[in-house]
Amino acid sequence: MSVEQTAALAQEWQKVLEKTVGIIHEDAVKKWIAPMIPVALENKELILAVDTIFTKQYIEQRYLVLLGDAVQQALGAGYTFKIIVDPAIADAQKEPSAQKEAPAEKTETAEAEEESAPTQGSLPLASEGTHAPAPDDATTLNSKYTFDAFVMGRSNQFPYAMAKAVADAPGLPAHNPLFIYGGVGLGKTHLMHAVGHKILADHPEKRVLYIASMDFTNEFIRSIREKSMDAFREKYYNIDMLLIDDIQFFAGQEQTQTEFFQTFNKLRDSGKQIILTSDRQPQDVKDLEDRLISRFAGGAVVDIQPPEFETRVAILQKKAQTEQVDIPEDVVTYIASRVDSNIRELEGALTRLIKYASMMRMPIDETTCVAALGNYLHGEKGRRITMEMIERIVCTHFKVTSEDIRSTKRSNDIAYPRQIAMFLCHELTEVSWPTIGGFFNRDHSTVIHAHKKIQNLTESDGATKALIESLTIQIKGI
Ligand SMILES: Nc1ncnc2c1ncn2[C@@H]1O[C@H](COP(=O)(O)OP(=O)(O)OP(=O)(O)O)[C@@H](O)[C@H]1O
Structure with missing residues (x-):
């Protein structure tokens, strides 16, 4: 790729990163999204490189x-x-400062650790937020993840009650550890942070540490490399509550598991509360030592289910209230009935709607909702826009027939709707130029020409721009 192409690609990637604001939490963008390296933009597909299969799967x-x-x-x-x-691309393009962090010389232990778990060997180093907390230091907790902000419903009633019980009486053997498991984006992290906040509110002197399991692994590897295991152990053995997220990523990390086993025993034996989360129950976590499985299952194990409709509605209402935006009931219902399995995506849909309405100066109603979330919701539901749908809407608008559009007629009253339909097919579907051409009985160069013409018109002619927007809304709302 030429220098110009690389710069252009970087610019496109920058645009994408800017659009993540308000959609993906900024910490997640910093840690997972921004470090990806754009390597190509071909056929409307942006190719991004990461260094490990683990990172790919996580994202x-x-x-x-x-x-x-x-x-x-x-x-x-x-x-x-x-x-x-x-890994070659991802490493080669890393910032020089990031490369400095990479191990200059690995110890045998660290090498063994990395070999035993090749997919996690080169994880990003533990973030700065994972330092040992001072007694009054709540910086490892997300300030938004409190019990007050958590909406309780049938799906999460039991984990919520258990989390409350732990917050009221931490360290009781019956719920130590508390193991919360369930699908992606269902509030596991939120609940564990809520316990941490409550403990700190009641006992500001307590040391509460939240850490993601892969950060624990990285910190462990770094401590071996830097020969600072004593400091590592001192940090973990002297906390009052350990919140450790996504422990399924300990899979296959033999030495990390051994170290964590010791940490776990040390804390639990001295009555310090541990909360763990995972995407599955202890016995289903792959490549996890039996002794850890039995420790993890030795307290309270609770699962969190996808929220039912009423809870989704309540979560959206709460979020709207926090954002101080009025969302009509039918709009809330519209979103809640379409995004049904992941609360992170439910929140993302609402954020996107609010941003879109404010940017376009449109009221928050169902029409705006369809325009803002059309593809998003279709993506969620797997619905696809087809060329037939587009043709039907365009024909209805211009009062022409499908036969007209596909015919050889070249008069403007037929050619213009045809060009509009071709433009929309390219914009709203994944279909290639030749296939669009075939659908309208034209060759691909005619479609490219039509697309370019309409594209230019949307930039110079307000009526065409408005027409494209209105047809897009109708098509996405099919
Ligand atoms: N019951 C709830 N009430 C309010 N907000 C919630 C609720 N459940 C989840 N959320 C919100 O949904 C988002 C995702 O939640 P969280 O990160 O806790 O999910 P998770 O189960 O830990 O996901 P992952 O498996 O990806 O780590 C957060 O913004 C959280 O505040």
């Missing part, structure tokens, strides 16, 4: 829809992205 599991949304907002309808694993 795809959590941010597939939200990042897809940002890509479309930044680059246009129909754009998608794909993550590839290419």
